[in-house]
Amino acid sequence: MDATDQKRLLREMLFARRFEERCAEAYHERQIGGFLHLYPGQEACAIGVLEKAQTGSDYVVTGYRDHIHALKSGMDPKALMAELFGKEAGCSKGRGGSMHLFDPDVHFMGGYALVGGPFPLAAGFAKVIQLRGGQEISICFLGDGANNQGTFHETMNMASLWKLPVLFICENNLYGIGTAIERATVEINQYKRVAPYGIEAAQCDGQDIDIVMSHAEKAVNYVREQRKPYFLELMTYRLRGHSMSDSGAYRSKEEVEEWAQRDPIGIYKRRLVEAGVVTEEEFHAMDKAIQDEIENEVVRYAMECPEPRVEDVARYVYTEGGNHHG
Amino acid sequence: MAELMYWQGILRAHDEEMARDPLVFAMGEDIGVAGGTYKATSGLFAKYGEQRVIDTPISENSYTGIGVGAAMLGARPIVEIMSVNFAWLAMDQLMNNAAKIHYMSGGRIRCPFVMRVPGGTAHQLGAQHSARMEKVFMGISGLRVVTPATPRDAYGLLKSAVRSDDPVVIIEHESMYNLKGEVPDEEFFTPLEGVEIMRPGKDISIFAYNISVHWALDAAQKLASEYGIDAEVIDLRALKPLDRAGIAASVRKTHRALIVEEDEAPVGVGSEVIAIINEECFFDLDAAPVRVHALDVPIPYNHRLEKAAIPNAGDVVAAVKKMFGR
Numbered sequence: 001m002d003a004t005d006q007k008r009l010l011r012e013m014l015f016a017r018r019f020e021e022r023c024a025e026a027y028h029e030r031q032i033g034g035f036l037h038l039y040p041g042q043e044a045c046a047i048g049v050l051e052k053a054q055t056g057s058d059y060v061v062t063g064y065r066d067h068i069h070a071l072k073s074g075m076d077p078k079a080l081m082a083e084l085f086g087k088e089a090g091c092s093k094g095r096g097g098s099m100h101l102f103d104p105d106v107h108f109m110g111g112y113a114l115v116g117g118p119f120p121l122a123a124g125f126a127k128v129i130q131l132r133g134g135q136e137i138s139i140c141f142l143g144d145g146a147n148n149q150g151t152f153h154e155t156m157n158m159a160s161l162w163k164l165p166v167l168f169i170c171e172n173n174l175y176g177i178g179t180a181i182e183r184a185t186v187e188i189n190q191y192k193r194v195a196p197y198g199i200e201a202a203q204c205d206g207q208d209i210d211i212v213m214s215h216a217e218k219a220v221n222y223v224r225e226q227r228k229p230y231f232l233e234l235m236t237y238r239l240r241g242h243s244m245s246d247s248g249a250y251r252s253k254e255e256v257e258e259w260a261q262r263d264p265i266g267i268y269k270r271r272l273v274e275a276g277v278v279t280e281e282e283f284h285a286m287d288k289a290i291q292d293e294i295e296n297e298v299v300r301y302a303m304e305c306p307e308p309r310v311e312d313v314a315r316y317v318y319t320e321g322g323n324h325h326g
Numbered sequence: 327m328a329e330l331m332y333w334q335g336i337l338r339a340h341d342e343e344m345a346r347d348p349l350v351f352a353m354g355e356d357i358g359v360a361g362g363t364y365k366a367t368s369g370l371f372a373k374y375g376e377q378r379v380i381d382t383p384i385s386e387n388s389y390t391g392i393g394v395g396a397a398m399l400g401a402r403p404i405v406e407i408m409s410v411n412f413a414w415l416a417m418d419q420l421m422n423n424a425a426k427i428h429y430m431s432g433g434r435i436r437c438p439f440v441m442r443v444p445g446g447t448a449h450q451l452g453a454q455h456s457a458r459m460e461k462v463f464m465g466i467s468g469l470r471v472v473t474p475a476t477p478r479d480a481y482g483l484l485k486s487a488v489r490s491d492d493p494v495v496i497i498e499h500e501s502m503y504n505l506k507g508e509v510p511d512e513e514f515f516t517p518l519e520g521v522e523i524m525r526p527g528k529d530i531s532i533f534a535y536n537i538s539v540h541w542a543l544d545a546a547q548k549l550a551s552e553y554g555i556d557a558e559v560i561d562l563r564a565l566k567p568l569d570r571a572g573i574a575a576s577v578r579k580t581h582r583a584l585i586v587e588e589d590e591a592p593v594g595v596g597s598e599v600i601a602i603i604n605e606e607c608f609f610d611l612d613a614a615p616v617r618v619h620a621l622d623v624p625i626p627y628n629h630r631l632e633k634a635a636i637p638n639a640g641d642v643v644a645a646v647k648k649m650f651g652r
Contacts, residue, residue, distance in 0.1 A: 059399070061395075090432070091432075091434075092430060092431050092432040092434065093432025093433065093434075094432070095429055095430050095431070095432045096430045096431060096432065100430045100431070102430075102431035102432070102434050102435055103434075104431075104434055104435050109395075109398060109435070110427070110431065110435070112422075112423070113422075114418060114422050114423075117391070117418065117419070117422060117423060119388065119391070120387070120388040120389070120390070120391025120392045120394070120395060120419060121391055121392075121394060121395035121398065121423065122395065123388075123391075123392045123395060124391065124392040124393060124394060124395020124396040124397070124398065124399070124403075125395050125396070125398070125399055127392055127395070127396045127401070128349070128395075128396045128399040128400070128401045129399075130377070131348065131349060131351065131377065131378070131401065132349075150385075150387060150388070151387060151388050151391065151418075154383070154385035154387065154388030154389075155388050155391070155392075157383060157385070158382070158383060158385065158388060158389065158392065161383070162380075315433070316428055316429045316432060316433040317428075317429055317467055317468055318428075318468070318470070318492050319428060319433075319436055319490075319491040319492055321491065322470065322490050322491055322492035322518070323470075323490070323517060323518045323519045324486040324487075324489040324490040324515060324517075324518055325486055325515050325516070325517035325518065326486070326514060326515035
């Protein structure tokens with residue numbers, strides 16, 4: 001990977017971080033409502049994996065912590081922020097919100113609120129790829145908490161049985177909402193849980209994007225070439241709470257501080273500075289430019305564009321012509 | 327015009343749609359090699375192969391979700407749930423995903439998903455194989471719910487459901503698969519909305535759906551021959567959305583209404599139809615509308631108790647006689 005790409009990746013992770021922080025501000029200012037689940041600490045996961053996929057062609061689906069998967073899939077940040085602000089120009093026309101981002105134009109097939117709900121959807125996308133005979137793959141990002149749902153086991157079984165080209169990415173951030181993994185799960189190494197289904201799996205550091213990309217490349221190639229599922233577990237951590245209403249009572253400040261030392265942006269930045277790819281000054285200029293872009297282009301757009309018309313509240317319940325009669 | 331059995335109508339619709347479109351596929355428990363519990367998919371496995379006629383493991387929620395995911399990419403899955411009772415297990419994928427994706431994506435993703443479920447009480451199957459879930463399905467925004475009462479509509483509704491871009495639940499009946507009736511030889515589509523007048527009459531409107539249409543027709547014959555009461559029998563057919571105008575038009579003509587449903591009150595088709603009558607044509611009524619329904623009990627195994635729990639044509643006749651003071 002050359003210096004230009006390395007700088008781009010650093011910028012993408014930093015953009016993701018600043019985007020999420022700006023969301024938190026907008027939430028406190030009540031411009032964003034509902035539940036808001038932010039991604040700081042996990043940036044290397046979505047960005048590292050999707051860097052090695054064919055975004056726009058491969059199909060991507062995830063849970064409710066979905067902003068950065070949507071961005072890296074190719075969603076316009078303005079359409080994303082407009083959605084969070086509940087606007088008609090949002091990626092889901094203001095009907096979805098933070099947990100329900102959609103952009104089928106870039107094959108980002110959604111964020112979903114029910115934990116474990118996307119497992120079978122991802123297998124369904126793969127089923128269609130199989131029927132059409134295409135070379136795309138389906139990529140499903142979920143957390144460790146989702147693996148205690150029945151859909152995890154049911155889908156692993158069927159995906160393996162029917163040789164469906166799905167890459168399952170488990171972002172193991174050690175907590176299912178506010179319950180530590182070892183208090184909810186017997187086998188805490190998630191990658192071991194797919195072995196009975198005959199699915200190849202690996203576990204790696206999710207904080208170092210170079211490590212993520214190296215494993216993701218193998219995983220993506222495996223699914224694309226073998227046309228069967230693969231499971232990759234990324235060990236990561238959320239530096240913020242589960243959502244904006246998180247007491248934090250379930251984990252210690254020391255633990256959070258310890259993981260903050262392994263911040264994926266910090267790790268990558270130090271590496272690029274040491275290698276002479278980027279200087280401290282360039283990094284600060286990059287950060288400033290990102291924050292200006294988010295404020296002056298993204299947030300301004302989201303603030304200024306109109307809300308949906310109230311008279312359209314029942315639009316999209318059914319499709320036009322859904323009452324088929326020949 | 328050929329005389330077909332109910333299951334043969336369903337099979338013919340599958341076959342025609344699968345022959346027409348390679349992205350139409352069927353999945354469910356025992357539908358392939360075994361030919362389907364009620365033969366409705368018999369012969370399709372040999373004709374279309376295991377990629378398109380898929381025997382699933384007993385994992386209702388996740389194979390439903392695989393169907394939903396496939397529909398999101400433009401395939402047209404026909405998912406059979408072996409018994410409507412098992413659909414409770416699939417409610418998450420049906421309700422949270424299939425029904426809501428089009429709306430919460432702001433109309434950007436369509437979900438042309440079809441679920442076929444044999445519903446109703448058969449004979450001494452006990453409480454966990456005798457559910458009627460129409461009240462549940464018809465309470466979910468974004469779904470279409472239809473209920474064929476004849477082989478003609480068993481064929482025509484499945485044809486329309488496959489072509490519709492909305493998710494459609496088709497409630498069949500375990501006791502009706504061998505029912506015979508005329509089905510036109512040429513291709514046709516039964517609309518997914520609107521009532522059908524099965525027997526015109528002037529004295530009272532009897533609203534029914536699925537198996538209760540047959541109870542209503544038997545009752546109407548007896549009311550005419552023995553009591554000189556000319557009942558109009560309306561097959562509601564589409565339970566969601568209900569045809570408000572069609573219901574009101576009949577009541578405006580007869581000024582009396584009775585609803586007969588196999589499902590239990592409280593909460594159900596009967597209460598909904600009476601609410602519609604109140605809202606649309608209350609002042610056209612000559613008498614309070616009446617509902618005939620199952621008792622509010624889990625369906626018992628004992629044959630006398632089971633019979634007592636479910637309404638029949640005699641109950642309809644008795645209720646109508648009472649309305650007319652006979």
